[in-house]
Amino acid sequence: MSALIIDTDPGIDDAYAIACACASPEVDLLGVTTVFGNVGLPLTTRNALRILALYGREDVPVAAGADRPLAFPHPHRAPEVHGADGLSGMAGSLPERSRGLEVVDAVTLMARLLTEADSPVTLVPIGPLTNIALLLAAHPSLKPKIERIVVMGGALTGGNVTAAAEFNTWSDPEAARRVLVEEDVPTVLVPLDLTHRCAIGPEWLDALAASGERGAALVGLTSVYREHYREAFGSDQTVLHDAVAMAEAISPGILRTTALPLEVDCGQGPGRGMVVADRRSAAVREVTTGAVGPRTVEVALDADLDAVRAFLLT
Numbered sequence: 001m002s003a004l005i006i007d008t009d010p011g012i013d014d015a016y017a018i019a020c021a022c023a024s025p026e027v028d029l030l031g032v033t034t035v036f037g038n039v040g041l042p043l044t045t046r047n048a049l050r051i052l053a054l055y056g057r058e059d060v061p062v063a064a065g066a067d068r069p070l071a072f073p074h075p076h077r078a079p080e081v082h083g084a085d086g087l088s089g090m091a092g093s094l095p096e097r098s099r100g101l102e103v104v105d106a107v108t109l110m111a112r113l114l115t116e117a118d119s120p121v122t123l124v125p126i127g128p129l130t131n132i133a134l135l136l137a138a139h140p141s142l143k144p145k146i147e148r149i150v151v152m153g154g155a156l157t158g159g160n161v162t163a164a165a166e167f168n169t170w171s172d173p174e175a176a177r178r179v180l181v182e183e184d185v186p187t188v189l190v191p192l193d194l195t196h197r198c199a200i201g202p203e204w205l206d207a208l209a210a211s212g213e214r215g216a217a218l219v220g221l222t223s224v225y226r227e228h229y230r231e232a233f234g235s236d237q238t239v240l241h242d243a244v245a246m247a248e249a250i251s252p253g254i255l256r257t258t259a260l261p262l263e264v265d266c267g268q269g270p271g272r273g274m275v276v277a278d279r280r281s282a283a284v285r286e287v288t289t290g291a292v293g294p295r296t297v298e299v300a301l302d303a304d305l306d307a308v309r310a311f312l313l314t
């Protein structure tokens, strides 16, 4: 059984990730926190509540977090990928949850859940890392309660929102740097390099739609996203980035990882938000920079792709 807290900006692939956690008997879903990202915070928060309502999850506390990045606010969201409401214009098709938001903010809720947990908890940030950076800064004594952080973000070989950077790390590079470079909590990074390889086709979506009302409702949220990827790839393949990270959070080891020291570009140039992995040997690194044994992050770069697709369908 994995105890999870999801930090999210729904977002269509976020919806699939949350659904996967709700549907898994392996998951003890302690809470969901929301962050700005694919759309603004009020919409990501409403969408998170409605996705939980679709799964009848009145028991899961939800709290809203950051509505902007730590250091350099910017207006860029991703309506061209997720629709103006974050769910292909279909958020209104989902049920409303009777239980509303917690009266506390995301960081306070995460801190409370970690404090109360009797075994270590996995954090699953699938949006900008702002809330997680704030949590680690405000509550360093709770770090031992975090088993690991499974992050969807970054790209080692080319971005999506810019040529260099992936959307989540680009949305708040200073927060991403705190989580991936400065802190020392065990972390898995699931970058675009792998999520793109786990793309699913129309037959996968058809199978999900045929699986029942919830599956059909999820597929009904996907039209704008599918159209975006059709234009991006010139095919009918769709990339459920956040759900791939969720597979690893629920089933540790389903993705194959490599321990790599990382940097995040926090400059204001074309590399802003880019994740740089140091693939040099420790010996070369020591000779060239003097750095010995920097912190590493487990970067998911490989997997049995069909096993991941099958896992996400169950």
Ligand code: BDR
Binding pocket: 011, 012, 013, 014, 038, 078, 081, 126, 127, 152, 160, 166, 167, 168, 241, 242
């Ligand atoms: C990430 O950016 C968002 O658009 C998705 O929800 C995912 O978290 C992929 O780059």
Ligand code: CA
Binding pocket: 008, 009, 010, 011, 013, 014, 037, 038, 126, 127, 242
């Ligand atoms: Ca997301």
